[in-house]
Amino acid sequence: MSSYKVLDVNDDLPIRTKGAVHSGKVRSVYWLTDEDSARLIEEKGYDVPKGTELAIMVISDRISAFDCIWQGENGLNGVPGKGIALNSVASHWFKLFDAAGLAGNHIVDIPHPYVWIVRKASTVRVEAIARQYITGSMWRDYSKGVRNFCGIDLPEGLTANQKLAEVLITPSTKGIIRGVAEVPEQDDVNITRQNILNNLDAFNFKSAADVDKYEQLLTQGFNVIAAELAKLDQIFVDTKFEFGYVEDTSGVEKLIYIDEVGTPDSSRIWDGAAYRDGKIIENSKEGFRQLLINNVPDSDVLLNKDRMPEREALAQGYKLPESVMLDVSNTYVGIASKIVGHALTIPADPRAEVIAILDEQYGLID
Missing domain, CATH: 3.30.470.20 (ATP-grasp fold, B domain)
Structure with missing residues (x-):
């Protein structure tokens, strides 16, 4: 087994909710009970109207491409640090948007690098x-x-x-x-x-x-x-x-x-020096997409929407080398560290940290 602990499953946390957890390719959304939403708005002083519905949005380290989730060998079912990289970058840009006087956003609190508390929109x-x-x-x-x-x-x-x-x-x-x-x-x-x-x-x-x-x-x-x-x-x-x-x-x-x-x-980011030299170095998921195209047995399966059942079967059975998953981690964590201006620390056990904080500081764990 891999020595890395990634947050690959993020829709089964013991968070008190109303209704089912909504799980996307990367994030899972836990809608809080009306009582918990009202309590947190009061306790934390969130700048939202009373009665606003709040949710816990938990990001995972899963990686999707071509509408499928991809996994690595040795049980490495995600990219170490990917979740923290995405959340850190998005939060950084939202702060700059606020400073520039642009529109606000849906985040009301960031309890942990893998977690946002968001308002319903x-x-x-x-x-x-x-x-x-x-x-x-x-x-x-x-x-x-x-x-x-x-x-x-x-x-x-x-x-x-x-x-x-x-x-x-x-x-x-x-x-x-x-x-x-x-x-x-x-x-x-x-x-x-x-x-x-x-x-x-x-x-x-x-x-x-x-x-x-x-x-x-x-x-x-x-x-x-x-x-x-x-x-x-x-x-x-x-x-x-x-x-x-x-x-x-x-x-x-x-x-x-x-x-x-x-x-x-959600973006393509290229290295400037390489571009001026006539080359493309991807500092985003596009590099992972190209890697898949170059390594799977039949790249048309990835590019042809008519072959979606074959693509899904390929993704379920195909395991990327652990070294590849770590290279992807270096890309995500590397560009995120540049953007936010400091090295990101990858949690040793993100799942345990998230549960502890939501329990001790927010009272949301059953």
């Missing part, structure tokens, strides 16, 4: 994607002759990994949008700005002005992160943000950032 059903370089899916389509991307016309003559003239907003669906003729009923499908404006209710926007607002917040947030990364000689290539509505303490509804921002999972 009414989620906008758009994956807000911003790109400053032509790479990934955009380049794959462009190289096949596509020149219109999410309603934006691209010029002729672009080359792979080239910087674009401006930051482009290329949204996709968050979840399956049903009953809208112009939008295919599938998750993560590219859409246009006009698709959103034509179907505000379906995408859970309150007004057309809020479509302008999310684009403004996406661009402003992108620029804040890009400027900070440039100081580290890192390039912010593209990213995905998410947004939702909450009420402030005066009862005014506002759009805020939710989920994570600017992390190596």
Whole structure:
């Protein structure tokens, strides 16, 4: 067995909740009882209206790519330090957003590096994607002759990994949008700005002005992160943000950032010196994706959505060498340490630490 303790299972913690735990690819969300939410708002002085629903959001060290979870040999079912790296980076950017006067976010407290306490938001059903370089899916389509991307016309003559003239907003669906003729009923499908404006209710926007607002917040947030990364000689290539509505303490509804921002999972980050030398060094999950493409027996299984059952079977049976998982750990923890300005400490037993803190300091363990 591996000597590393990772938090790979994060949906079975003994946290007192109402309803079932919601578990995604990386994070699990525990909605607190109304009594515990009210108690914590009172005890901790959270700046949210009384009656706000709170949740414990626990990040894992699992790594997903191509819509599957991947594991290592010797029982290493996650990447050491990945969870703390993602949470630390996102929290860092949220603080800078606050300092820059941008919108707030859903985090009300950070009890432990693996844990956020968040407030409930009414989620906008758009994956807000911003790109400053032509790479990934955009380049794959462009190289096949596509020149219109999410309603934006691209010029002729672009080359792979080239910087674009401006930051482009290329949204996709968050979840399956049903009953809208112009939008295919599938998750993560590219859409246009006009698709959103034509179907505000379906995408859970309150007004057309809020479509302008999310684009403004996406661009402003992108620029804040890009400027900070440039100081580290890192390039912010593209990213995905998410947004939702909450009420402030005066009862005014506002759009805020939710989920994570600017992390190596939700963004591409390139090394600046290597890029100037004509090479791409990935300081984000894209490097792990490329590693999988280069190492699995048949890379088309990963790239072809029609072969999803085969892909899922491959991911369940395929074990990456422990050395590979540790290389991925070095990428995540390395870039996170650069961003936050200090070395991250990987907990020896994150699960035990999380349970102890939520019990002793928050009274949430049954």
